[in-house]
Amino acid sequence: MFFKALDLTTALRPLLLPDETLLFVQDAVGLYEGKYKIPNYQNGHAYLTSHRVCYVAAEEPRKYSVGIDLKEIDRAEYQAGFFKSSPKVTIYPKPQKNNRANGSRSASASPAVPPSHLHSVKSLSTLSQSTKSPSPKPVNATWICPICSFSNPVPSNFDPATATAATHLPPCLACGINPPFTTVLKAAINAATSREPCQLPVPTAEPHTQSNGSSSLGPLERGGSVSCPRCTFVNHPSLVECEMCGAPLKPAGAAAAGNRADSPAPFFEQTRVTNTEVSESIKLSFRDGGVQTFHERLKNALIQRKWLLQNAPPVPPPSQATSSPSVSATTTLASPQPAPPRSQGVGIAGLEQRGFEARKNNEMVIGNAFEDLEALMASAKQIVALAETLARESGMASTEGSAETNAVLSESAAALGMVTTKDMLRSGSENLYLSELSRNLAEYLTDDRKGILYREGGIMSLIDLWAVFNRSRNGVELVSPSDFQRAAELWEKLKLPVRLRRFKSGLLVVQRYDWSDDKTLRQLQDWMEDLRQVPPEEPLAWDWAQFGRAVTAQEAAQRFKWSVGVAAEELEMAEDRGILCREEGIEGLRFWANHLGA
Amino acid sequence: MATTTTTSTPFPFPPTYNFPPFFTPQPNTTTRHSQLHKWSLLIQAWCRHHRQYRLNLIEAVDTPLFHNAALRKRLDLREARAVVDWMCKSEEEGGGGRRAEWIDADGQKSVAWVWWRRPEEWADVVSEWVEGTGQKGSVLTVYEIVQGEGSASQEFHGMDFELMLKSLQVLVKRGKAQVFGSEGQEGVKFF
Numbered sequence: 114m115f116f117k118a119l120d121l122t123t124a125l126r127p128l129l130l131p132d133e134t135l136l137f138v139q140d141a142v143g144l145y146e147g148k149y150k151i152p153n154y155q156n157g158h159a160y161l162t163s164h165r166v167c168y169v170a171a172e173e174p175r176k177y178s179v180g181i182d183l184k185e186i187d188r189a190e191y192q193a194g195f196f197k198s199s200p201k202v203t204i205y206p207k208p209q210k211n212n213r214a215n216g217s218r219s220a221s222a223s224p225a226v227p228p229s230h231l232h233s234v235k236s237l238s239t240l241s242q243s244t245k246s247p248s249p250k251p252v253n254a255t256w257i258c259p260i261c262s263f264s265n266p267v268p269s270n271f272d273p274a275t276a277t278a279a280t281h282l283p284p285c286l287a288c289g290i291n292p293p294f295t296t297v298l299k300a301a302i303n304a305a306t307s308r309e310p311c312q313l314p315v316p317t318a319e320p321h322t323q324s325n326g327s328s329s330l331g332p333l334e335r336g337g338s339v340s341c342p343r344c345t346f347v348n349h350p351s352l353v354e355c356e357m358c359g360a361p362l363k364p365a366g367a368a369a370a371g372n373r374a375d376s377p378a379p380f381f382e383q384t385r386v387t388n389t390e391v392s393e394s395i396k397l398s399f400r401d402g403g404v405q406t407f408h409e410r411l412k413n414a415l416i417q418r419k420w421l422l423q424n425a426p427p428v429p430p431p432s433q434a435t436s437s438p439s440v441s442a443t444t445t446l447a448s449p450q451p452a453p454p455r456s457q458g459v460g461i462a463g464l465e466q467r468g469f470e471a472r473k474n475n476e477m478v479i480g481n482a483f484e485d486l487e488a489l490m491a492s493a494k495q496i497v498a499l500a501e502t503l504a505r506e507s508g509m510a511s512t513e514g515s516a517e518t519n520a521v522l523s524e525s526a527a528a529l530g531m532v533t534t535k536d537m538l539r540s541g542s543e544n545l546y547l548s549e550l551s552r553n554l555a556e557y558l559t560d561d562r563k564g565i566l567y568r569e570g571g572i573m574s575l576i577d578l579w580a581v582f583n584r585s586r587n588g589v590e591l592v593s594p595s596d597f598q599r600a601a602e603l604w605e606k607l608k609l610p611v612r613l614r615r616f617k618s619g620l621l622v623v624q625r626y627d628w629s630d631d632k633t634l635r636q637l638q639d640w641m642e643d644l645r646q647v648p649p650e651e652p653l654a655w656d657w658a659q660f661g662r663a664v665t666a667q668e669a670a671q672r673f674k675w676s677v678g679v680a681a682e683e684l685e686m687a688e689d690r691g692i693l694c695r696e697e698g699i700e701g702l703r704f705w706a707n708h709l710g711a
Numbered sequence: 712m713a714t715t716t717t718t719s720t721p722f723p724f725p726p727t728y729n730f731p732p733f734f735t736p737q738p739n740t741t742t743r744h745s746q747l748h749k750w751s752l753l754i755q756a757w758c759r760h761h762r763q764y765r766l767n768l769i770e771a772v773d774t775p776l777f778h779n780a781a782l783r784k785r786l787d788l789r790e791a792r793a794v795v796d797w798m799c800k801s802e803e804e805g806g807g808g809r810r811a812e813w814i815d816a817d818g819q820k821s822v823a824w825v826w827w828r829r830p831e832e833w834a835d836v837v838s839e840w841v842e843g844t845g846q847k848g849s850v851l852t853v854y855e856i857v858q859g860e861g862s863a864s865q866e867f868h869g870m871d872f873e874l875m876l877k878s879l880q881v882l883v884k885r886g887k888a889q890v891f892g893s894e895g896q897e898g899v900k901f902f
Binding site: 654655656659660663688689691694695696697698703705707708709710 | 726727729730731732733734735737738739741742745746749779781782783784
C-alpha cells in the first residue's frame with residue numbers, strides 16, 4: 114500500500130476520478146504511520162470516496178496531501194479514544210505478494226494485540242524503509258505454543274517480510290513441538306505493530322538486551338521492584354528477565370515518558386510521505402469526531418468495491434429471471450450450467466460431488482442476489498433522482514424543451530457526483546458542511562468544462578448561480594438560499610479562486626478572485642476611448658470627438674458578456690469612481706465618460 | 712422684472728453646455744459638485760453677458776440658458792432651483808460661494824439675485840469710480856449714478872436700482888458714504 118500523490122482541484126479538494134463519489138468528509142484529522150504521527154499531516158480533512166481515502170492538510174494543502182486506494186486496503190479497525198488519545202481508524206494494507214500465502218490467515222487475525230499500548234510488547238527493529246537497513250530483527254517478539262501455551266521467543270533471524278512456510282523454525286522450548294508457521298508470523302507482526310516508538314539509549318546495566326524501546330506505560334515501579342510487562346509479576350530490580358515468564362524487563366529509568374504535549378504518540382521520521390510505502394498500517398486520528406461514520410462508510414465502501422466498476426462495462430441485464438433468489442436457485446438446480454467442466458465422477462463419489470457443486474452454485478446465486486440488493490439500496494438515491502429527472506424531462510419536452518435546459522440537465526449528472534450533501538457529514542457539523550459546499554461551488558464555477566463564469570463574462574449574480582447550481586443537482590439535496598449565501602461568504606476565508614462581491618445596491622455577485630474593480634474600470638475606459646475614435650454615422654449635436662458617445666447597460670452587457678443587472682451595477686460602480694457620468698433622458702439611462710469632473 | 716437687454720453678440724456657451732449629462736443631476740458627489748460649479752459659472756457668465764442682475768427662473772427655464780434646443784435637453788425648474796440653491800450657499804457649506812441670493816427665499820423661490828459681482832464688489836467699483844472722477848465729498852442721486860451720463864462707460868451703468876442701493880449700503884457700513892432722502896429719491900454723499 115502506498116501513499117499516493119493527490120491531485121487537488123482549484124478548491125483544494127481531491128480531484129475525483131470518473132465514477133468516483135464522495136462519501137464522507139471530516140476535518141481535524143491527523144495521520145499516523147503505524148504508531149508514528151507524521152509531521153505536517155496532523156490537521157487536515159479526511160475525504161472518503163468510493164475509491165480512496167484522502168488526506169488534505171489544512172495548511173499547505175498542495176504540499177501535504179496523500180491518498181490511499183481502497184483496493185489496497187485489507188481492513189479497517191475502529192479504536193476508541195482514551196484520555197488524550199483521540200479515536201482512530203486503523204487501516205491495514207493488503208499483504209504484500211511475497212507473504213500472500215499467509216496473508217489471508219493473518220488478515221483474520223484473532224488474538225491481535227490491540228493497537229493500544231497498554232501492554233508494551235517488546236520490540237524490535239524500526240521499519241526497514243525508515244532505517245534503510247534490514248538488519249535488526251524483532252527479537253523480543255514471543256509466540257505462544259499452541260500445545261503447551263509456553264511463551265517462546267521468536268527467533269532473531271525471523272523476518273516476517275521474507276519468511277515463508279519453508280523457513281526453518283525452532284521447536285517450542287518447553288514441549289519440543291514445531292510451531293505452525295502462522296503462529297510465529299502473527300506474533301512477529303503483532304510485535305512489529307506495537308513496536309516501541311522511540312529509541313532510548315540502552316543502559317549499561319543490561320548489556321545483553323537488545324531492547325531499544327520503552328513504552329510510556331512501561332513496567333510499573335513498586336519500591337524499586339519492576340513488574341513484568343507481560344505477566345505483571347513483580348521482579349527484583351536487578352533482574353533482566355522476568356522470573357516467571359522470561360520476558361525481558363526494562364530498566365525502571367526507561368519508563369520515563371517522552372514528550373506528550375497534546376497527544377501521546379511520537380512523530381514519524383519523514384515529513385513528506387508521498388509515495389512512501391505503508392509497512393503495516395496507517396491510522397487516522399479524529400480529533401473532532403466523525404470517527405464512527407467514517408469507519409462505517411469505509412467498511413461499506415470496502416464491501417461495495419466500487420473501484421471494480423471503473424472502466425467496467427455496464428451491468429448486463431440479468432438473463433435469468435431473478436425475481437426471487439429461491440426461484441433462481443431452483444432454476445440453477447434444475448439445469449446446471451454446462452460451462453464448468455464437470456468432473457467425471459462415478460458412483461457415490463460422483464453423486465456426492467454433483468450435490469456439492471449444486472450446493473455451491475446455489476450459495477453463489479443467493480449471495481449474488483443479496484449483493485445486488487445491497488447495491489440497489491446503496492444507489493437508491495441516484496435511481497430515484499434519475500427517475501425524477503426522466504419524468505421531468507419528458508414533461509418538459511412537450512411544453513418547451515429548450516436545448517439549453519436539456520444541456521444543463523445532462524450536465525448535472527456529472528455534477529451530481531461532485532456535490533457535498535448534508536448527509537455526507539455528521540449532523541451538527543454545520544461549519545464543515547458550509548466550507549465543503551463553498552469549495553464545491555468554487556469548483557463548479559471554475560470548472561473549465563462548464564465555463565460558467567466565463568460564459569457570464571467573469572461575473573455572475575449569486576441568485577443566478579444559486580438557480581443554476583440547484584438545477585444541476587437535479588432537484589435532490591437542494592441547497593437552501595441561506596446556506597448558499599453563507600457558503601459563498603466563506604470563499605474569501607478559504608482562499609478559493611472566486612469571491613463574492615456586494616454592489617452598492619446590495620446585489621451580490623460572484624467573480625474570479627483576481628478580478629478587481631480596477632480591471633473593469635480600465636475596460637470601460639478603453640471602451641469609451643474607442644467610442645471617441647469612431648465617427649458617428651449621423652451628425653450629432655455634440656462634439657463626438659471630445660465627448661464620444663453614450664452607452665447603456667444593455668450595450669455594456671453585450672460587449673462584456675455580462676448580465677444586464679451586473680452591467681448596470683458595474684457602470685454605476687464606474688460612475689461612483691468618477692469615471693463615468695450619467696444622462697437620464699427619454700431613451701433611458703445612458704452613461705458617458707465623465708467630462709464634468711474638474 | 713429681469714432686465715432683458717439683449718446684446719447683439721450671441722452668448723458663447725462653454726463646451727460642457729453641449730455635453731448631454733450636463734443636464735442630468737449626477738449622483739456622484741464629486742461629479743455633482745463640479746457639475747454645479749460649471750452651472751454656476753454658466754449662469755454668471757450668461758447674466759453678465761446679458762447685463763442681468765436678477766434671474767427669474769420661471770422665465771429662464773425656457774431661455775437657451777436652461778434649454779439646449781440642439782440636444783433637446785433642458786434643466787427643469789426644480790433642477791434650476793437646486794443649482795441656484797447651491798450658488799446661494801457659501802463655499803464653507805459646500806456651495807458655490809454666495810453667487811446668488813433668493814429674492815423670495817420664503818416663497819416659491821422663483822427670482823434670485825445672481826451675483827456675478829457681489830454687492831461688496833460693486834461697492835468697490837463704485838467707490839473707485841467716485842475717486843477716479845473726483846466726486847468725493849459731492850452729493851449724487853442714485854439715479855445719477857445708475858443712469859447718469861457720467862457713469863455711461865461704467866459697468867454699473869443701467870444697473871438694477873435696488874442692487875445699487877444694496878451696494879451703497881455696503882459703502883455706508885464702511886463709512887465711505889451716506890445715504891439720505893426718502894424712498895425712490897435717495898441721494899448719496901461720498902467721503
